[in-house]
Amino acid sequence: xxxxxxxxxxxxxxxxxxxxxxxxxxxxxxxxxxxxxxxxxxxxxxxxxxxxxxxxxxxxxxxxxxxxxxxxxxxxxxxxxxxxxxxxxxxxxxxxxxxxxxxxx
Numbered sequence: 236x237x238x239x240x241x242x243x244x245x246x247x248x249x250x251x252x253x254x255x256x257x258x259x260x261x262x263x264x265x266x267x268x269x270x271x272x273x274x275x276x277x278x279x280x281x282x283x284x285x286x287x288x289x290x291x292x293x294x295x296x297x298x299x300x301x302x303x304x305x306x307x308x309x310x311x312x313x314x315x316x317x318x319x320x321x322x323x324x325x326x327x328x329x330x331x332x333x334x335x336x337x338x339x340x
């Protein structure tokens with residue numbers, strides 16, 4: 236678990252500030268609410284403490300280059316989102332988050 240959280244904590248965030256803000260609005264909300272609003276994650280990893288890491292991602296190929304964006308949502312054992320991270324090209328993150336609702340208004 237520490238290795239996953241440390242890895243998430245050391246990621247260089249390349250996504251735009253607005254994207255980071257949208258992802259952060261999910262802190263304190265339930266992973267079930269996120270899944271209802273955003274759909275099923277690309278991957279889910281169980282942590283030793285009973286929490287989970289939900290991974291949403293978007294990749295596209297343009298002009299000979301692959302662009303990607305990944306958003307991670309870390310939950311506590313009860314399913315509440317306690318940490319969020321987003322990493323990737325701003326355009327890919329815009330595509331990943333297009334139409335996705337915020338967690339709080």
